Amino acid sequence: MDERFTAPFWDERYSSATRIWSGRPNPQLVAEVAGLPPGTALDAGCGEGADATWLAQQGWRVTGVDVSAVALARAAAHTDPAIADRITWQQVDLLSGWAPEPLAHDLVNSQFMHFPSAVRDKVFAGLAAAVAPGGSLLVVGHHPSDLETTARRPPDPDLLFTAEELAAALDPAQWDVLVAEARPRLADDPDGREITVHDAVLRARRHP
Secondary structure, eight states, rough: OGGSSHHHHHHHHHHHHSSSOOOOOOOHHHHTTTOOOOEEEEEOOOTTTTHHHHHHHTTTTEEEEOOOOOHHHHHHSSTTTTGGGGEEEEEOOOOOOOOTTTOEEEEEEEEOOOHHHHHHHHHHHHHHEEEEEEEEEEEEEEEEGGSSSSSOOSSGGGGOOOOHHHHSSSTTTTTTEEEEEEEEEEEEOSSSSSSEEEEEEEEEEEEO
16 A cells, blocks of 8 residues: 555654644535534544534534544544534544445545545545435545646645546435535645635535
């Protein structure tokens, strides 16, 4: 397996700094989920836990999973005791054959989790299978067009995807695709210059 997707790689990366990410929930999560009634959520690739924490603050009961034990320990340490009973942190390797329980979550959230195309379809199919009837699947990633900007992105086009590619894998007899687009947002590049990047945003709802 490519070391970029292993627990040792991510444990080392998280151990290299006191915080890797901003600590704020991802903006497309907030935009797409703020109006949904809370239920049970799976946050796949939860990292340091900002998305899972935000969901719990909105009333969701969240399972946050990640390959890195270092990230999960940091997420647990930063969890507000007032919502700690609404979040379960679990170390899993999505590439090792682990899959979430089918039809079990009202929301499955995946933010900026990038795998090679050879395994990506299988991983996201497993996440989609975990969405309960009437529930939502939200997948957000770096759009391939970002490689044409000065944004810091993986120098491997195979890791990036479009929302339309993911939507095409969903059975229209079982899913309504509500959003499948390249959504612009402002960001700073490594030199501090403000640029426009695009997020691939897929939100779909499983038929009741």
